[in-house]
Amino acid sequence: MKVIKNVAQMQKIASSHLKSGDEIGLVPTMGALHEGHISLISQSEKNNDITIVSIFVNPIQFGPNEDYLKYPRPILKDIEICRKNHVDYIFMPLVENMFPANYETFIEVKTLQDILCGLFRTNHFAGVATVVAKLFNISCAERAYFGIKDFQQLKIIEKLIKDLNFRTKIVPCSIVRERSGLAISSRNSYLSVEEKNISGNIYKILKEAAEDFKTKDLNVVKRDAVNKFKKIPVSKIDYTEIVNFYDLSPADKNTKKAVFTVAVWIGKTRLIDNTVMTKQSKL
Ligand SMILES: Nc1ncnc2c1ncn2[C@@H]1O[C@H](COP(=O)(O)OP(=O)(O)OP(=O)(O)O)[C@@H](O)[C@H]1O
Numbered sequence: 001m002k003v004i005k006n007v008a009q010m011q012k013i014a015s016s017h018l019k020s021g022d023e024i025g026l027v028p029t030m031g032a033l034h035e036g037h038i039s040l041i042s043q044s045e046k047n048n049d050i051t052i053v054s055i056f057v058n059p060i061q062f063g064p065n066e067d068y069l070k071y072p073r074p075i076l077k078d079i080e081i082c083r084k085n086h087v088d089y090i091f092m093p094l095v096e097n098m099f100p101a102n103y104e105t106f107i108e109v110k111t112l113q114d115i116l117c118g119l120f121r122t123n124h125f126a127g128v129a130t131v132v133a134k135l136f137n138i139s140c141a142e143r144a145y146f147g148i149k150d151f152q153q154l155k156i157i158e159k160l161i162k163d164l165n166f167r168t169k170i171v172p173c174s175i176v177r178e179r180s181g182l183a184i185s186s187r188n189s190y191l192s193v194e195e196k197n198i199s200g201n202i203y204k205i206l207k208e209a210a211e212d213f214k215t216k217d218l219n220v221v222k223r224d225a226v227n228k229f230k231k232i233p234v235s236k237i238d239y240t241e242i243v244n245f246y247d248l249s250p251a252d253k254n255t256k257k258a259v260f261t262v263a264v265w266i267g268k269t270r271l272i273d274n275t276v277m278t279k280q281s282k283l
């Protein structure tokens, strides 16, 4: 396994693999690697000759009052996890190398970036789209692995690929959860033991809502879920929305496949989660 810190060097290595016929899988991460990331890495290894894991805490996707500086950066532990999981290259660039002082180009995916999390995290998805586009070009990836936990991000990257004709194909990966149901996330390390116990209820509520969605009215499903979230208790709800699976537009009574997507605060930690919901088929 090689750790590459330089953008030009990574691109050179990746293009030479491409020329010799290797297929490259890219797993973009912000580090503090966990079982969720490892499942993405394993899938990439199954489908590709070479796996590149990028570890980059991307400053342009953090808002001014967010946790960029205190975001966990256990670099040595991350390198060890990658080594154990047979990663070929870790790409770990410096911020100045990815975004030099004269950097000026940003990608916006209109509509999708301004709803749900976008309403609460201004410029977040432009930051994500921009860095991911750069990573696609640097890594020459045939496939890139993204978690369904970040469902809106996944949809935005799919749209970016379609609109800008990137050759990289997205592989959506299912959500890895703790035994309690809590979606594993790097920021879970901010939670106290008590907050972690509370957080296990998020997925329970989502699953019950998915069951209710089969037969009940949309607004009832949402209202019941919101009441349950308040009881957990969450400290704040950013949103609890039932949206169309395909384009994230608000679901209505005719929507057959939906996603219940939520962002709630447990103490001072913001957690996101979602579950796919389908209507009961009429026999
Ligand atoms: N529990 C999980 N199951 C599957 N994929 C996941 C999981 N957690 C993160 N991922 C995916 O890993 C990729 C990198 O995510 P990232 O490094 O931001 O980790 P994270 O756990 O989401 O961190 P944070 O807590 O800061 O949001 C994304 O595609 C994300 O969807």
Ligand SMILES: [Mg+2]
Pocket (backbone or CB within 6 Å): 150
């Ligand atoms: Mg994340």
